[in-house]
Amino acid sequence: MALRGGNLDVSSGEVHLLMGENGAGKSTLMKIVAGMLERDSGEMLWQGGSVRFRSPAEAASQGIAMVHQESMLAPHLSIAENIFLGREPRLPLGWVNRSQMMQRAQRIIEEHHFPLQAHWRVEKLSPAGKQMVEICRAIQQGSSLLIFDEPTSSLSDAETQEVFRIVSTLRALNVGVIYITHRLEELRMIGDRVTVLRDGETVHSGPLADLSTNDIIRHMVGRELTSIYTRAPLPPGEELLRVQNLTREPVLKDISFSLRAGEIVGLAGLIGAGRTELCRALFGLDVIHSGVVTVSGKAVRIRSPRDAVGAGLALIPEDRQRAGLATALPISFNFTMASLNHVSSFGFLNHSAERRIAADYTARLRIRAASGKQLAGRLSGGNQQKVAIAKWLVGRARIFLFDEPTRGIDVGAKAEVFEMMDELARSGAAILMVSSEMSELLQVADRILVMRQGRISGEFTGRCTQEQIMRCAAFESSPATQEEQAG
Amino acid sequence: MIQRLLPFFTLIALFVILSIASPNFLTATNLSSVVRQTAVINIMALGMTAIIISGGIDLSVGSMLALSGLLGTMTMEKEGIAMGMIVGVLTGMACGFSNGLMTTSLRINPFIVTLGTMGIFRGLALIISKGLPVHQIPASFSYLGEGTLLGVPFVLWILLFCALAMHILLEHTRLGRYAFSIGSNPEAAYYAGVPVRFHTTAVYAIAGLLTGLAGMIEASRLMTGQPTGGQGYELTAIAAVVIGGGSLRGGEGSVLGTLVGAFIMGLLANGSDLLGTNPYWQQVIIGAVIILAVSFDELRKRRMTA
Numbered sequence: 128m129a130l131r132g133g134n135l136d137v138s139s140g141e142v143h144l145l146m147g148e149n150g151a152g153k154s155t156l157m158k159i160v161a162g163m164l165e166r167d168s169g170e171m172l173w174q175g176g177s178v179r180f181r182s183p184a185e186a187a188s189q190g191i192a193m194v195h196q197e198s199m200l201a202p203h204l205s206i207a208e209n210i211f212l213g214r215e216p217r218l219p220l221g222w223v224n225r226s227q228m229m230q231r232a233q234r235i236i237e238e239h240h241f242p243l244q245a246h247w248r249v250e251k252l253s254p255a256g257k258q259m260v261e262i263c264r265a266i267q268q269g270s271s272l273l274i275f276d277e278p279t280s281s282l283s284d285a286e287t288q289e290v291f292r293i294v295s296t297l298r299a300l301n302v303g304v305i306y307i308t309h310r311l312e313e314l315r316m317i318g319d320r321v322t323v324l325r326d327g328e329t330v331h332s333g334p335l336a337d338l339s340t341n342d343i344i345r346h347m348v349g350r351e352l353t354s355i356y357t358r359a360p361l362p363p364g365e366e367l368l369r370v371q372n373l374t375r376e377p378v379l380k381d382i383s384f385s386l387r388a389g390e391i392v393g394l395a396g397l398i399g400a401g402r403t404e405l406c407r408a409l410f411g412l413d414v415i416h417s418g419v420v421t422v423s424g425k426a427v428r429i430r431s432p433r434d435a436v437g438a439g440l441a442l443i444p445e446d447r448q449r450a451g452l453a454t455a456l457p458i459s460f461n462f463t464m465a466s467l468n469h470v471s472s473f474g475f476l477n478h479s480a481e482r483r484i485a486a487d488y489t490a491r492l493r494i495r496a497a498s499g500k501q502l503a504g505r506l507s508g509g510n511q512q513k514v515a516i517a518k519w520l521v522g523r524a525r526i527f528l529f530d531e532p533t534r535g536i537d538v539g540a541k542a543e544v545f546e547m548m549d550e551l552a553r554s555g556a557a558i559l560m561v562s563s564e565m566s567e568l569l570q571v572a573d574r575i576l577v578m579r580q581g582r583i584s585g586e587f588t589g590r591c592t593q594e595q596i597m598r599c600a601a602f603e604s605s606p607a608t609q610e611e612q613a614g
Numbered sequence: 615m616i617q618r619l620l621p622f623f624t625l626i627a628l629f630v631i632l633s634i635a636s637p638n639f640l641t642a643t644n645l646s647s648v649v650r651q652t653a654v655i656n657i658m659a660l661g662m663t664a665i666i667i668s669g670g671i672d673l674s675v676g677s678m679l680a681l682s683g684l685l686g687t688m689t690m691e692k693e694g695i696a697m698g699m700i701v702g703v704l705t706g707m708a709c710g711f712s713n714g715l716m717t718t719s720l721r722i723n724p725f726i727v728t729l730g731t732m733g734i735f736r737g738l739a740l741i742i743s744k745g746l747p748v749h750q751i752p753a754s755f756s757y758l759g760e761g762t763l764l765g766v767p768f769v770l771w772i773l774l775f776c777a778l779a780m781h782i783l784l785e786h787t788r789l790g791r792y793a794f795s796i797g798s799n800p801e802a803a804y805y806a807g808v809p810v811r812f813h814t815t816a817v818y819a820i821a822g823l824l825t826g827l828a829g830m831i832e833a834s835r836l837m838t839g840q841p842t843g844g845q846g847y848e849l850t851a852i853a854a855v856v857i858g859g860g861s862l863r864g865g866e867g868s869v870l871g872t873l874v875g876a877f878i879m880g881l882l883a884n885g886s887d888l889l890g891t892n893p894y895w896q897q898v899i900i901g902a903v904i905i906l907a908v909s910f911d912e913l914r915k916r917r918m919t920a
Contacts, residue, residue, distance in 0.1 A: 412805075436807030450805050453798035455865045464795055465806035471788050478786070518806060 134329040135322045139271060140301040142294055142317050144308060144335065147324035147347055153307045156324065157274050160305075161193040162186030174271075184213075192265035193274040194258055202250035207232035209249055210264045235263045239296060255286035262293060272303040277399070291317055323347055340602060348565075348593045361573075364388030365423070367439075367557040368526050370409070373418030378404040380581040382418070386526060386557035391548060393572030394561045396600050401581040402561045403445060406528045410442040411435040422526065436465055438526075441519035443512075445530040445561075451515035454504025458496055459485035461503045461514050466522035488517045492547065512544060520551075527551060529560045533567060545571050565593045620910055621858055621874045628881045636888040644884070646767045650759065650835065652880035653769040654679075656873065657828040658847060659854040660780045661710075661821025663872045665724075666855050667784065668817045669797035669864025672713060673728040675825045675851060677735035679844035682706040682829030684739050687748040687839030695755050702833070703826040709735055710822015714815030732848070739841040748839035759834035769831055776824060781869040783820070793817050797864025853900075854879060857907040861915075878903065 135156065137143045147153050158164040160171065162180030171178055173189060180186040183193070200209045208215075210232045216224040232245035241259045243252075249260060258278055265273050278290050294317050297304055306318065315335065322332040323346040331338075331346040368386040373379060378401045386392055396402050407413045409420065411429040420427055422438045429435045435442070444450040453461055462485050463470050470480045485499030492513045496506060503514055512532065519527065529548065533541045548558055548571065562568050568575055569591070577585040577599040585599035632639040639645075658675050665672050686702020693701075713731055717724045761768040784790035792813040795803040804810050833839050856862065857878055858871025879900060886896040 410805075431807075432805050433807040433809055442805060444805060449799075450801045453795055453802050453865065455798045456794060460791065460794065463791075464803065464808065467788050467791060474788050476786050476788065476791060 134332065135305075136332075137272065137303045137305055139303045140298055141319045142298050142304045142306055144306050144318040144321040145324065146308065146321060146343060151324040151347070152327035153324055154276055155327070157193065157276060157305065157307065160186070160272075161191055161274055163193070187268050187270070190269060190271040191274070192268055192270040192272070193276065194261045194265065194278060195276055200249045200257055200260055202248075204249060205245065206236070206243055206247050206249060206252075206260050206263075207245040209260055210235065210245075210267050212264070214268070231267075232263070235267055239263070239266070239293065253286065255289055258290065259293070262297075270302065272305070273297060274305045274307075276307045278306075340598075344594050344598050344601075348597050361389040361552060363390055363573075364555060367423055368559075369419075369421040371419045371421070373405075373408065373420065374416050375404065375408050375413060376416055378581050379408060382581075382583055384576055384583060384586075386559060388525070388555045388557055389552050390574065391552050391558045391560060391572050393568035393575040394559055394578060395563075395565060395568055395575055395596050396578035398563070400578040400600065402578050403530055404581075405578070406442060406444075406530050406559070406561060409435070409528060410440055412442075436522065436524070439524050440526045440528065441465075441522070441524035442528045443515055443519070443530065443532060445534060447511055447515050448504075451518075452503050452511055454511075455502060457500045458489070458494070458503045458506070458514050459499035462488055462499075462517055462521050465518050465524075469521065484521055488520065492517055493543070509541075509543065513547070516544070516547060525556050527556055527558045529558060531561055531563065533562065533564070541567075565596055568596075569593065621871060621878065621907060624907075625874050625878050625881070628878060628885065632881060632885045632888065636885070638888055639885070644888070646762075646770075648877075648880050648884045649767050649770050649773075651884070652876050653767075653773050654828045654832050654835075655847060655850050655854060655880070656773055656876040657776050657831070658825050659851040659872050659876050660776055660869060661824035662851045663855050663858075663860060663867045663869060664780065664784060664790075664793055664817045665821050666852070666860045666862060667797050667864065667867040668793040668814055669800060670717065670724040670814065670818070671728065671852070671862065672710070672818065672821060673725065673848050674709065674713060674732040674735055675821070676844040676847040677732050677739065678706055678709045678822060678825045679829040679832060679847060680841055681709065681735045681739040682826040683833035683843060684743055684748060684839040684841050686826075686830050687751050687833050688742075690752060690755065691748065691750045695752055698755075699758075699830055702830040703823055706826020706829060707819050707823040710825065711815065711819040713822070714818030717818070718811040718814050736841075743839070743841040745841060747841065749837075751833070751837055751839070755834050756837055757834070759831050759836075772827070772831070776827070777869050777873055780824075784869060789813060789816060794865055797866075799865075850879065851876075853904045857904060859911055861911075875907075878907075 135143070135145070145153050145157070155164065159166045160180075162183045162185050165181065166179070173191070178189065180189070180191075186192070201212065204212070207229050211228050216227045216231070218224045229245050236243045236245060236259075239259075239262075241263070243256060243259060249257060252260065262273070275290075275294070294304055294306065298317070318335045320333060321335045321338065321343065323330050323343060325347060331342075364387050366385050366387050370385065371383050373382040382405060384392075394402050394405070404413065408415050409429070411431045411434050414430075420429060422440075427434070427438045429438060429440070432442070448454060453464065459481055463481055467476070470477050470484065482499060488494070489496055489499065494506070494510050494513050494517070496510065503511060506514065516532075527548075532544050532548070548560065552558055560568070560572060573588075575587045575591065575596060576583055577587070577596055579600055585596075587596065587599075658679065662672060662675065682702045682705040685705045686698045688698075689701040690698030709731070713724070713728055716722060716727045716731075720727070757768060758772075759769060763771055784793065792803065792808050792810075795806070795808055796810055796814060800810060829844070832843060836843070854876035855867055855872050856875070858868065858873070858875030860867030860871065882900055882903060883896060885891075886893070886899065891899075
């Protein structure tokens, strides 16, 4: 149930902003409009008549098209072939009229002053270029409603400006535009009206001019404006990790922060803000272009996960099945994968030590498994998460990077994962926890860092509200915010 | 569990059926000839087991076998048997090492890398020998392939030693465990700090070493160094691993399974000969057995995960 009561109306020549937190149901609503998902109930009126689209093609034939967050183009084909995919100009006997296709594609490109050539291959284009191709395709289909799903989340500033220019042009052409975004301040210039979704329901819909930024944030976050810390904070210990001016173009810019023993630090931000990228860079999965990383007072160069493990770092990645667990191997193999040195000498494994570890951690973490021989892939999501974490407990990791640790696990397992993190902190580990669920961060973290567009845009210690964090993640930098809020 | 042992039961059943069907089967001469015939493939398949467990494949082992045998016997002409053995075995190891290095550092799919080196190793063997086999081999070298120790073929001792060593390597060493981890989920292994490149390369080098040894045994049995030998052996070796429960998706396989797989194929060939089956039909039967064995195994796995 991603969407319960979404209401929205758009007229031609209007840019309608659709806003909401991660998981509020924006994309679900738009996928229903564009025919990619079917609604369970409710009604959709299109140009005065009731409609129900069963496929994107059906929606497209009625003039509704979607420009996707991730490009949905055929990368090995030319721009012209992509624009006309599925509706190529034909010659007799099923031949494609290539020259006509090229000419018509080039004409569409030129009409909109896109810096493209119809014969270019799509895979060589920048993300903005790919979006332009998607827009050309929508225009070619004669769309009168275009949906943009966070088009700027992966674009540079210059490319973002380009998208804005395109949106303005479309409005001038009397096309209706629905624009999903998190970045309100940039869109004041082109948005006409705004609809805010929260927990799958429309909570506000009206002209943009009537709303202040604060109003919008309040609508997005909802009533829960107070923060509750349920975790007893620990006296901070020694500094375990210090990051100074870490940069990885273009996703991470000039990031500095530190983690102390016994601390759980939350990392908030919207999708695409660079949180996962920060974890990856710290763990040696991606190259760092500049900056210094210090572990327990010693500067370290981490160029591979192996270096990171050696320095005492652990990463529990967002996608456990793909990167955190060998699902076809027994859980005992998974427990010791990152610390095989501890259960082997001169290259030979000590099977009885390994069995002891498996039995020990299965019991300690209350992992529901028949034995250490059970295959990891046969455990439930929450238990898989525990095995992925246990892998690092067996080793001597002291700095833990948790990327969305609660995604896809049930409430009970969530609480157990939090408990495990608390226990880790109490035993002297430092934890960085990425989460898109702010209520979780407020519950668990001692301190919250906020990222926005590759930078740390704010830090909150002590009491703070979801509203403050959301403002910092989406709109402006924090020192001003905090003072404003205090005054 | 019963299905897991299916290849083993198949082997026993085959043995019993052939004992009844042919009076010549259960004789010392015939059995030792089966052992000698399968030893070469068996030793190659042991190396292939490690490669397949680590998620790789090596199509070049047939050519590698010929190149190792050739260089080994050529050295033997001048430097004697011991030196020849060393050169032959090290040639295989160097070939395997370069396969591993190319797979890991150029990040090319091992299927493609070894498809390429399959041609390169074969070509090198033909260039070096000018296409002519080596015949000037010390007579006592035949002991390796044809000799007997304590009443059983000497190659059986070699095979048992290699099998035991490979079993220990896979089940009781860090290298073996890393091979399973890399084959099961290379990304998870990399994230866990496993030195993926080093261990992948090591696995290919060890398999190369075994192929070099197999090349010397083949040379000893034929008493020639054949630049054109070993053609198609790679597929037989892969088939032995797969019949024995190895998965081309990586992360699965065992020494015992591979031995059983290789002997099933050895007995099928031997049995067809003894029963006078048309040799053309032999190929059809062996092909069908490969498909049957793997489809039973897939069925078992699917039921296990369901």
